[in-house]
Amino acid sequence: MKIDIVSDVVCPWCIIGYRQLQQALEATGIEAEIHWHPFELNPDMPAEGEALRDHVMRKYGSSAEESEANRSRLVSIGAELDIDFKFDDTSHIRNTFDAHQLMHWADTLGRKNDLKQALFQAYFTEQLDVSDRQVLIDKAVSLGLDKEEATAVLEDQRYAETVRSNEQLWVSRGIQGVPAVILGEKYLLSGAQGVENFSAALKQVESETA
Template sequence: MEHSKQLSSDQPLRIDIVSDVVCPWCVVGYRQLAKALEQTDTDYEIHWHPFELNPNMPSAGQNLREHIMEKYGSSKAESDASRVRMTEAGNEVGFTFNFDDDTRMHNTFDLHQLLHWADQQGRMHDLKQALFAAHFTHGRNISDKEVLADIAAEIGLDRSEALAVLEDQRFAQEVRETEKHWQQQGIQSVPAIIFNERHLVSGAQGVENYTQILKQLADMAD
């Protein structure tokens, strides 16, 4: 169990979230869902799962604007408008995006291995949130193994062990298999949120929509 709140002995709502740390809508969607969970006083447990937006990205990463223009063929004006939309959506749920001309896109395979390791200590949720902030709010270089080890240490995990995990790639196989599992379930974009292993909701839906979904699920459970 990675992140949960439980008030009663009834079965908590299982929530699986397939996401990537460099996906802005993943952090916005999670925060919208978290608000809805709070407002509906839902018992829940969240399980995070890996997805790579850019598995073929070189390890050094790439300038975000260049990347978006290449991948989606968007103009600078479209890229700017998209950043404004994301920033406003982040503000609404208390998350700060600081985009600038140097903001980079990263290969996240190492990150997912570090998250897998953190999960074994019951800290995947905390590390995930720290990585979202490191990337989007503070613009840290999450392609750098030393920086990743620093972030792990900042939430109280062992820095030297974190670095060793990244250096020897001991969880590479397991992470690849988990990614493949979710792709085989038909997940091609993130965030993908699965409720009770049955109901798939894609994208950042907004607090109101998540609230409605949670109420429907509660009614079904009754």
């Protein structure tokens, strides 16, 4: 089954949703071909980023207490899915345009999922700045990808137009938030649905396809 996932690497619900989907695929025994697609939660985020607590309070109108409670909830949910979320007063939201460009390059090498997972780990557990080109290059190299080519991809921005076009394509199809999971190019599931709901949807799509 082809599964398209529109997501951003600084979206906690994207990694949560992906892990839930993984468990659902294992539980149902359905084989899937995952295709990641770019989405920027904050395309206008400056290079220096923004403190996560301030960002959540400003963007969603949350209080400091609500923001803290949300992070605590994420930590608890993540623990059940083997995701080690790390949040503290230094946590920042980051610009991810370069990250999406590097992932597009990795996709041409069949390694996009590997880099996607490495960047989730870098941002949420290692608390690294995924807008920093050296961080991105280091993560690519850790996967055995070519350092010089990764550096060149970011320096010459050769995939900038392609990534922008892909982002606009999914927005034009009505995607306003992530994760957006499309099963079999027909059925859209928005958000982290939970293992049971993902399992039920997978079974339904498989039965209709058959």
